[in-house]
Amino acid sequence: MALIQFEKVSVSxxxxxxxxxSSIDLSIxxxxxxxxxxxxxxxxxxxxxxxxxSEQPCEGRVLIDGTEHDQPDPICGYVPQKYxxxxxxxxxxxxxxGPEVSExxxxxxxxxxxFRQRREFRQQAMQYIRRIGLxxxxxxxxxxxxxxxxxxxxxxxxxxxxxPRILLLDEAFSALDPGTRRDMQVLIRQLxxxxxxxxxxxxHNTQEALQLGTRxxxxxxxxxxxxxxxxxxxxxxxxxxxxxxxxxxxxxxxAAGSTRESEELTPTIGGATPHDLAAAQDLLPNxx
Amino acid sequence: MSACVSRTSIWKWQRKADxxxxxxxxxxxxxxxxxxxxxxxxSWFLFVLGIGLYVHAAHKRHQENAEDRVxxxxxxxxxxxxxxxxxxxxxxxxxxxxxxxxxxxxLASMLWKDTKASARRFFYSLLLLIPAIFLGLHMGLFPxxxxxxxxxVLFFDKIIALSLLPILFIAVGIDELSKIMLIVxxxxxxxxxxxxxxxxxxxxxxxxxxxxxGAGDFDVAYRVVLRQIAxxxxxxxxxxxxxxxxxxxxxxxxxxxxxxxxxIALLRRHMGMDVIIPYVLWVALLLFLxxxxxxLINRKLHPWFREA
Numbered sequence: 276m277a278l279i280q281f282e283k284v285s286v287s288x289x290x291x292x293x294x295x296x297s298s299i300d301l302s303i304x305x306x307x308x309x310x311x312x313x314x315x316x317x318x319x320x321x322x323x324x325x326x327x328x329s330e331q332p333c334e335g336r337v338l339i340d341g342t343e344h345d346q347p348d349p350i351c352g353y354v355p356q357k358y359x360x361x362x363x364x365x366x367x368x369x370x371x372x373g374p375e376v377s378e379x380x381x382x383x384x385x386x387x388x389x390f391r392q393r394r395e396f397r398q399q400a401m402q403y404i405r406r407i408g409l410x411x412x413x414x415x416x417x418x419x420x421x422x423x424x425x426x427x428x429x430x431x432x433x434x435x436x437x438x439p440r441i442l443l444l445d446e447a448f449s450a451l452d453p454g455t456r457r458d459m460q461v462l463i464r465q466l467x468x469x470x471x472x473x474x475x476x477x478x479h480n481t482q483e484a485l486q487l488g489t490r491x492x493x494x495x496x497x498x499x500x501x502x503x504x505x506x507x508x509x510x511x512x513x514x515x516x517x518x519x520x521x522x523x524x525x526x527x528x529x530a531a532g533s534t535r536e537s538e539e540l541t542p543t544i545g546g547a548t549p550h551d552l553a554a555a556q557d558l559l560p561n562x563x
Numbered sequence: 564m565s566a567c568v569s570r571t572s573i574w575k576w577q578r579k580a581d582x583x584x585x586x587x588x589x590x591x592x593x594x595x596x597x598x599x600x601x602x603x604x605x606s607w608f609l610f611v612l613g614i615g616l617y618v619h620a621a622h623k624r625h626q627e628n629a630e631d632r633v634x635x636x637x638x639x640x641x642x643x644x645x646x647x648x649x650x651x652x653x654x655x656x657x658x659x660x661x662x663x664x665x666x667x668x669x670l671a672s673m674l675w676k677d678t679k680a681s682a683r684r685f686f687y688s689l690l691l692l693i694p695a696i697f698l699g700l701h702m703g704l705f706p707x708x709x710x711x712x713x714x715x716v717l718f719f720d721k722i723i724a725l726s727l728l729p730i731l732f733i734a735v736g737i738d739e740l741s742k743i744m745l746i747v748x749x750x751x752x753x754x755x756x757x758x759x760x761x762x763x764x765x766x767x768x769x770x771x772x773x774x775x776x777g778a779g780d781f782d783v784a785y786r787v788v789l790r791q792i793a794x795x796x797x798x799x800x801x802x803x804x805x806x807x808x809x810x811x812x813x814x815x816x817x818x819x820x821x822x823x824x825x826x827i828a829l830l831r832r833h834m835g836m837d838v839i840i841p842y843v844l845w846v847a848l849l850l851f852l853x854x855x856x857x858x859l860i861n862r863k864l865h866p867w868f869r870e871a
């Protein structure tokens with residue numbers, strides 16, 4: 276059974292109703308790294324919120340491990356583009372928040388068991404801090420004392436420390452500079468390989484989707500009055516050559532109707548240009 | 564080509580800026596940086612000017628009429644302040660001799676007695692604002708609580724609290740409760756609505772994220788949202804301190820037997836400006852100290868919070 280299953284899912288907003296997604300049928304297996312691709316406003320984030328359970332479909336149903344979820348729960352980890360960390364908590368506080376609230380409520384936090392266990396949570400968090408490439412001294416820093424890239428690293432660690440089965444990243448790297456973005460791509464790939472978590476990664480960067488995912492799903496509207504549908508569902512080989520990569524980029528761009536956007540975004544991928552796709556080869560998943 | 568053009572235009576702009584600087588050209592006031600000395604002098608200027616004008620007016624009036632009570636002289640005010648701060652309250656039995664030390668005499672004085680009475684009402688009122696914070700938090704976070712209370716609180720907020728004073732006096736009498744109720748009724752709706760709006764301004768991503776990390780409803784309320792809005796709620800209370808004092812003074816002036824405002828109202832009948840002015844300044848100083856303490860507490864409790 277697929278871990279995430281969309282059955283004829285449609286979503287509309289407002290009155291008169293404005294369709295966002297139309298009859299989405301999709302299944303995602305455990306352990307996949309799925310990149311959701313599409314133009315701005317095509318419903319990628321809506322699809323993610325449906326998986327999260329923070330939004331419900333108007334038609335059809337979304338099954339997570341065979342059951343419908345009507346509210347967010349710890350089966351999914353979530354890393355949004357903005358506001359990904361709690362500003363009032365330090366790096367350590369952000370990472371230990373999940374284990375602490377899962378084990379202790381407001382009253383049981385006053386028991387000696389909490390103080391014993393808190394030491395374990397902190398040790399575990401420290402391991403994650405090192406694993407995501409931060410220093411021990413960063414543990415006491417508040418989010419506004421960290422760079423954008425460091426904040427997203429902590430947000431990923433915060434989501435992973437609870438060992439969710441699904442990790443959802445909503446344009447988590449889009450506000451980062453090219454160098455940091457590349458580091459983050461390497462990190463997320465390593466963490467995915469290390470944890471075996473099912474990863475759904477929303478992006479509108481074609482090359483990023485191809486470099487990271489084992490599967491790329493493209494959402495697009497056929498006409499402006501219709502909701503988005505899955506127009507392309509592509510399994511990505513980790514050993515594709517530069518010319519194959521180039522062909523895939525063109526195919527995905529044309530499916531998403533985002534050729535111009537892709538060209539604009541191209542320099543953000545490790546400095547590769549459409550005329551120098553061989554340079555992008557060193558970013559391919561098999562090299563990471 | 565475009566890089567070349569833009570470099571040329573930057574160079575031209577730089578040359579123009581250098582030229583304007585040399586020629587003492589346009590000066591943008593927005594970018595002025597007062598020196599430390601200038602900042603100190605300018606910030607104290609209005610205080611010095613105010614005191615100077617007062618001294619001048621007092622001097623003039625006392626030249627015309629040596630018994631003038633409307634604008635008392637500074638030495639006269641200092642003498643009255645000393646009397647208020649270091650002589651036993653007139654309605655108290657003298658319990659200490661002339662050789663009691665200054666702190667003892669201050670603690671038995673009229674000023675201290677009035678300050679204590681007003682401060683007690685003030686802090687009871689502040690304590691009663693705590694439920695308002697929790698109500699606003701729950702209204703903002705839990706839709707059913709919001710729907711249940713929001714219309715009522717919005718209506719309640721529009722009632723002029725002072726217009727309720729006669730009703731309060733009739734319903735609960737003229738003792739402490741009516742004065743504290745007046746403050747609570749006057750300020751509570753503002754605090755509830757402010758907390759409600761602050762709660763609603765917490766990004767939805769944070770709430771969703773907390774749930775994905777295993778938090779329950781009350782974890783989200785108290786460990787995520789309340790902690791994030793706490794410094795802003797404290798600021799909101801700080802900004803409402805003056806309103807609290809306003810209602811406190813209104814209550815004390817109309818029906819009280821002690822308190823700072825009672826004393827001011829009493830002395831008004833005797834034209835006691837030599838005590839009224841120091842009392843007004845004393846209240847301002849106390850309020851300033853409370854405000855400063857709250858700001859300090861806010862900074863210590865929430866080191867992550869940067870005020871805009």
